[in-house]
Amino acid sequence: MDGYDGGAHGLTSLYAVDALDPQEAAAAEAHLRGCADCREELVEVREALAAAVADEPAEAPSAALRARVMAALDDVPQLPALPAAVAPAASASEPDDELSRRRARRETDRTSAARAGGTTGRRAPRRWVQGLAAAAAAVVVAGAAVSGYAALQWREEARSAQQVALAVTQVAGAPDAQLVDAQGGAEGWGSSRVVVSRSLGEAxxxxTGVEDAPSGRTWQLWFVTGDAARPAGTFAGAGSAAVLSGAVDGADAVAVTLEPAGGSETPTSTPVAVYPLTA
Amino acid sequence: MSGGGGTGADRERAVDPLAASMARVAAGDRDAFGEVYDAVAPKVLAVTRAVLRNPSMAEEVTQEVLLEVWRQAARYDPSAGSVGAWATTIGHRRAVDRVRSVRAREDREDRVVAGEGRVEYDEVSEQVLQHEDESRVRKALTGLTELQREAVVMAYWGGRTSTEISAQLGVPVPTVKTRLRDGLQRLRVDLARGEPAAGSAS
Structure with a gap:
């Protein structure tokens, strides 16, 4: 279409240098999942680039940096190996793709039990609540690590993971907790849900089933009241349950949009999911 | 895809001595992690410094990347490339994401406060090569034409998208993509032949 030969095949080497716009990068990733030749090309181009990067840069890494990294190992739990069957094909650039799959499996098990109850507005079953909290504790640390936080914040992250787990338990366990299914649900958001407690003012x-946002973009949450949308935090990776920032107040709905990395003041795209809240 | 090699290429690829260290790292061996660190940290720092052009940010991202190597050690797949390329890839991606999110934020703020305190990211090509080990990069890219080299340096060492390169050079996006793609294919073929880029130390 632009006279540039190759279609999705032709995107591979540009993807290897991270030179694609977010939409193109998403197309390249989709193509790579199904094209062994392009995966091979990607590996080779990356090897060639890494080889071209100086082994001995003008300024070597400082001893202090090494010491900080070694000291931080205590705070960084190692992930278990993946079962061979789900080993990612295009790996390096999506180091955490498998996390989302593991999560998705766990969540599917859990929510299929929860789904028995019917539609919007029911109480969250206790088992589901407990499982949800455990999942939040296990995965939030990992999710935070890949979304670009400074490694020095690891200790802080671990603490906040516990806080998220606690908050999730409190919200889901509140007497007026409502479990709201996504409406719309484009781009893998169809199985996602929001748990909201009006009495706590938290959501x-x-x-479930949500993938990482494309490179350079982020999922962003919104509290919608009438036709106004209030930012409720960004959600870069497929990670775990997240507490929305800000209070529910009189919001009519929660919505999710895809925004440029860093988030937006107001939504710039059509929501991929909307969760209507009852009063 | 480069002539004869085809799908057998990754079985023929030289064994990466760090792959064995990674297996030990996966078991929590800190000495092995130290070996991996010493082997890959210079490259990760070089690439993050080139993209970010801010030494303290580059160190911060390098630290994140090395901790990610530790965290994901059990998931490292030797058939998907060397440890060095794996770490360098993660470092490049993170540096680029950070630069782009800073630019996006600045672009938003610029609409409100015109140009105040804006970080200048716009003098890429030649300066990148000064931050980076200049002669080393030039040597690795000698097989490329001047235009290909310029595009590859701006994309990889400068962390720019093809759209941004197009705007900066004033040439159409498809032309930039063609230069990039041809340049990267050339680099790949040179490496496979053991030409300039493959002669890396250590």
Missing amino acids: VLVP
């Missing part, structure tokens, strides 16, 4: 996103 939690349960991103």
